[in-house]
Amino acid sequence: MSLFSPSSLPIARYRFTLLTETPFRLTGYPGAMLRGAWGHALRYLACSTGSPECAGCPVREHCRYTQLFEPLPDTAQGAARDIPPPYIVQAALAQPRALARGDTWSFEMVLFGKALAELPLIIWAWQLAARDGLGDQQSPMCLVSVEHETSSGEWQPVWKNSPGSALGKPPRAPRVQAHVPALAMEQQANHHAMPLGASMTLLTPMRLQHKGRICEPQHLTANILLNSLWRKLELYMEHYTGLPLPAMPPRDGILLQPLSLARQRWERHSRRQQKAMRLDGMLGTLSLHGPLAEWWPWLWLGQYTHLGKNSSFGLGQYRLAPLRE
CATH class of the missing domain: 3.30.70 (Alpha-Beta Plaits)
Structure with missing residues (x-):
């Protein structure tokens, strides 16, 4: 399929x-x-x-x-x-x-x-x-x-929620209305009128790993970002969709331009592990330029899978927008 x-x-x-x-x-x-x-x-x-x-x-x-x-x-x-x-x-x-x-x-x-x-x-x-x-x-x-x-x-x-449930009553198992829980991807396959580039706004710290370390903003390249995206997509597609990824699209000619990237210092205390965890990552905006037609649907899907490490609690979230000028 x-x-x-x-x-x-x-x-x-x-x-x-x-x-x-x-x-x-x-x-x-x-x-x-x-x-x-x-x-x-x-x-x-x-x-x-x-x-x-x-x-x-x-x-x-x-x-x-x-x-x-x-x-x-x-x-x-x-x-x-x-x-x-x-x-x-x-x-x-x-x-x-x-x-x-x-x-x-x-x-x-x-x-x-x-x-x-x-x-x-x-x-x-x-x-x-x-x-x-x-x-x-x-x-x-x-x-x-x-x-x-x-x-x-x-x-x-x-x-x-039913009326009165906010008054301290214990919650009960909910009854959910019928709906279609799926993400429609077919519209993203249309490569006509493809943008000349894409902007990515990093909404939460993005922790991309490169050569065993968290990548710094000044070292980020299109290859690092696209490789990380592909690894993330492979994990989710393999385990949760039953659909294998095709061969990775070519990255030749795709360039990354950092617009306002900075490292965000962040630490959280894990109650389960009883220790502090460093979760630094990048915030800001960047743009991608070049032959993005084959990459566009995957970049779009990455808004749901996020990019980089520790994505389960929301790190690595980004918003994608086309650049047509």
Whole structure:
């Protein structure tokens, strides 16, 4: 089956909207905070043994928490290969850092493959995480709605909270409205009127690895960026779409121009690992110029898979735009 057939890819993006029940102040990078809170709630709901640790659990391989949040390495080819989890949390850095009681704020989540069938469990875990409190202050919130991004870029409601559920009642397993959870790619296969170039705005720190180190802005080239994109696409396509990638398009003649790139210094504390983690990456804008016709659909798809390391909590997100002059 061709990637650009009328059959769409099993990838979908959802928007989650929260209502604050007390004043809330956001510190640090929101994607990491959201992912941690959701993972904790997901484990509470999905774990069938009550074991305090996943390591050594006899049902770990078949556990819904493991399959969703931290898939086991792939050993089919001999050496163990890490599998990216079938989700990415997308939380904009530009959102307000302080919210009053009664304010709403939204974030998005991209789901891949098997995670699409688990949307009710995923929403249920977000309900529980919001009720238990988010951020350093453990501020209680209420998940009020979930919307699905359609192939035309519009947002379609698929779940709304029932009246009175924000009054401290424990969340229940949600009933999700029927919709088509897929990403339409066929429009991106049209190479007519292709742009002369593309601009990429890095919305969250991008951690590209080159020669064993995180690439610095002054060393970034089109080859490094496109190679990293292809590796990321291979991982998601192989494990979550059932569609192999074709041969990598040629990169000859494609040039990268940094417009306003800078290294973002960032550190987060991992509660699970009980240690600080350095997660520096690049922010800013860049442009690509040259024969991009064959690369355009893959660059477009990369907006959903992100680029570089630590993408599950939203790092490496970018916005693509054509350059026609």
